[in-house]
Amino acid sequence: MSHPDPPLEPMLFSGLWPWLRALSLALLSLLRGLTAIVGDPGVAIIALAVSVKILLLPLTAVAERLQEQVNTTQARLQPGIDAINAAHRGEERARRTVALYREQGVHPFYTLKSLFGFLIQIPVFVAVFDMLAEDFDLYRVSFLWIQDLSRPDALLRLPVCLAFFGCYLNLLPFLMSSASLAALLRFRSAILTPSLVRRQRRNLMGMTLLFFLLFYTFPAGMVLYWTSTNAFQLVIQEMGRLRRPRPGVGPG
Numbered sequence: 001m002s003h004p005d006p007p008l009e010p011m012l013f014s015g016l017w018p019w020l021r022a023l024s025l026a027l028l029s030l031l032r033g034l035t036a037i038v039g040d041p042g043v044a045i046i047a048l049a050v051s052v053k054i055l056l057l058p059l060t061a062v063a064e065r066l067q068e069q070v071n072t073t074q075a076r077l078q079p080g081i082d083a084i085n086a087a088h089r090g091e092e093r094a095r096r097t098v099a100l101y102r103e104q105g106v107h108p109f110y111t112l113k114s115l116f117g118f119l120i121q122i123p124v125f126v127a128v129f130d131m132l133a134e135d136f137d138l139y140r141v142s143f144l145w146i147q148d149l150s151r152p153d154a155l156l157r158l159p160v161c162l163a164f165f166g167c168y169l170n171l172l173p174f175l176m177s178s179a180s181l182a183a184l185l186r187f188r189s190a191i192l193t194p195s196l197v198r199r200q201r202r203n204l205m206g207m208t209l210l211f212f213l214l215f216y217t218f219p220a221g222m223v224l225y226w227t228s229t230n231a232f233q234l235v236i237q238e239m240g241r242l243r244r245p246r247p248g249v250g251p252g
Contacts, residue, residue: 042143
């Protein structure tokens with residue numbers, strides 16, 4: 001594994017804002033340090049995903065609190081909204097819905113609160129994305145079945161080439177999406193009604209499909225990172241479920 005020529009180093013992440021470039025360079029230094037410790041770039045990418053996830057736990061906690069507030073508000077409003085939707089149409093439905101929000105002291109755009117929880121983490125996502133996209137150290141580096149971490153993992157050649165998907169079956173996007181779907185299906189809420197849970201799952205499944213399509217032809221190093229992130233998120237979620245007391249079971 002070789003680093004880029006010194007004259008090329010200043011060009012790394014040059015298209016980013018200075019503060020975002022500094023974050024990308026810091027993540028690149030962390031990845032190189034982890035590679036020096038574990039001796040394998042693929043394992044280092046997994047370690048980087050876990051490290052970043054741990055470092056982001058405070059922001060994740062903020063995002064989860066905001067999402068919980070949105071869920072609580074949704075659960076409170078849902079019976080009234082269902083009644084309005086069943087009895088009214090068109091302009092009258094909209095008028096009564098706005099009146100319900102006003103009566104409950106809820107801003108019509110309250111759901112944007114959960115979006116803010118996601119947005120505060122986006123700079124790290126962008127920095128990681130650019131760092132892995134421009135990391136010369138991953139060029140022609142193999143890991144497990146992956147021949148080149150700077151290209152899609154190409155597990156098997158397909159009988160025919162498909163539009164968009166290309167000529168190879170890439171396994172990592174399937175693993176990434178499977179971890180995401182497992183976390184989604186294993187999620188339980190004591191606040192949301194079953195209908196709201198189903199709606200939330202449909203929305204998140206749509207996002208999972210979108211990310212699958214987006215990442216399918218991406219370099220394996222990127223997809224390995226997000227697969228590791230999703231898998232670690234599933235582990236954290238399951239650990240939280242184990243620590244959470246079961247209904248009807250109190251301290252001994």
